[in-house]
Amino acid sequence: MVGRQRSSVLAAAYVVLVLLFLYLPVAVTVMFSFADSPRLSMPIEGLTLDWYRRAFSNPLMGVAVRNSVILAAVSAIAAGALGAGFAFGVIRMKSRRLRGVLLGASLLPAVIPLLVIGISLAVAFSAIGWLQGLRNAAFGHVLVCLPFVVLTMNARLETFDFSILEAARDLGASPFRAFLDITLPIIRPSILGAALLAAALSLDEFVVTWFNIGSQQTLPVLVWGLVRRGVDPSINAVASLLLFSLICLVGISNLSAWRRRR
């Protein structure tokens, strides 16, 4: 028993270390967004909101926020709808093998480096003469979000009982009616959750955006621009705002799944 206790202490210590390692960057970003000294080193002497003021006085900030919101909305709606449809189709396939293949194929874009996805899209868009800009980036965002929407939706649909649909059909409901009255109310929270996940992924997407958006701005592109120009503490302020929005989106996304489980 003593051995087991010691090993669980070790285990807990390991978990704490890993969490510290994963969340140290987040803590540092938020901490220095309020820190007085622009040198980004310890010890921190005082607190200030100057960096937030400076971030918002950046003329690019407004455009960046607007474009990021547009892209996130497009990704949530388009990736949400496409991914939900795909997952719904896959789960109704009878062949287990076919389901595996389709699911695996849909996850492929998640394993290919974003750099390669980004440049291949840039090449394809230029081949059909589409100038770089928000539109091209939006198509890229939807692609990047799709695998994660499919994965989440697939998991949530696993508990879906298709026999109630058949009951509705037997009672004379048209397929459309059955979908509207039965399927949709049941899976709506799941779709909403997956769509919010897509919005979060889109909000944070940098690489594919960078190769396709041309001279336009998004929040991550703005951060990149500031970072390339040198150390500027307002980067931490912009980054903290980005983090805050991400946490909100993922939080609501999880909440929708949690409420469904109750």
Add this chain to the structure above:
Amino acid sequence: MTDLLTAASRGSRAIRPSGGGSGAFRLLTPAALYYAVFFAIPMLCLFVLSFWRAQGFDLIVDFSLDNYWKIAQSPVYHVLLLRTVVIGFITALIVVPLAFALSYVLHFVLARRGQIVLQLVLLSLFSGYLVRIYAWRTILGKQGLLNSTLMWLGVIDSPLEFLIYSNFATVITLTGLLLPLAVLPIYSSMANISRDHLEVARDLGSRRAHLVRTILVPMALPGIRTASAFAFLLAAGDFVTPSLVGGTQGIMIGNVIADQFRGIGSNWPLGGAIAFVTMALVLVVYFAAMRLIRWVTTW
């Protein structure tokens, strides 16, 4: 977020309709088309382009192996490719065992409480890609958090130089980025192994190391394989991390590829060729490594 897990692990338990599945195809088609148009075709375009030539600002339609020949001949690319593969490999070599150990602890030691920790680990995936890389620069910088804290405490007199703008910094940062992604598949394949299974083996006199090699690793192999692919491919294909924390001596092949597309004197066909050479090289190393794991664990 646990949904990401259940999806990756268990087979579907949905109660399937008894009728025909023609409706299924109609639901699948839009997304499948999207994948074809915005994923498969662009990849094909990039591949075709890699056989073209760039002359100034013009692209010349051609079928030449010039770009590939250029890569094969110039030592600069060899050095960069080698560094990329080594850094990617080392990152995977750190990330996958860490993720394996973490999944083990979460599933077998912490059990129920492990679920909450798992949520936290996965949540960090959404804590900002650029943000995290930039934060590591703040942490590891010459006058950064780590150095200034150590000097403040009097542990060191002068800043540790190797912390930033080095391959060390690149590997640390990539590890932070990819660890949660690697936990996802490994945990979900481990979730299928019950605690009783291990207890039985232990009661029968199996020692811990033996247990790991003969039961845990083989049973979690699908997850390990996916996690390794994630870690190795994505680490080798990252260009933001080396450009922010790797320093001038630490650039990777991704930086060269990116420069061919968004730099001065860009050359798209060459960039495409480098991208495909890199992916091919990484895949070869990956499959060799997987062979090795299989051989070690089944032997």
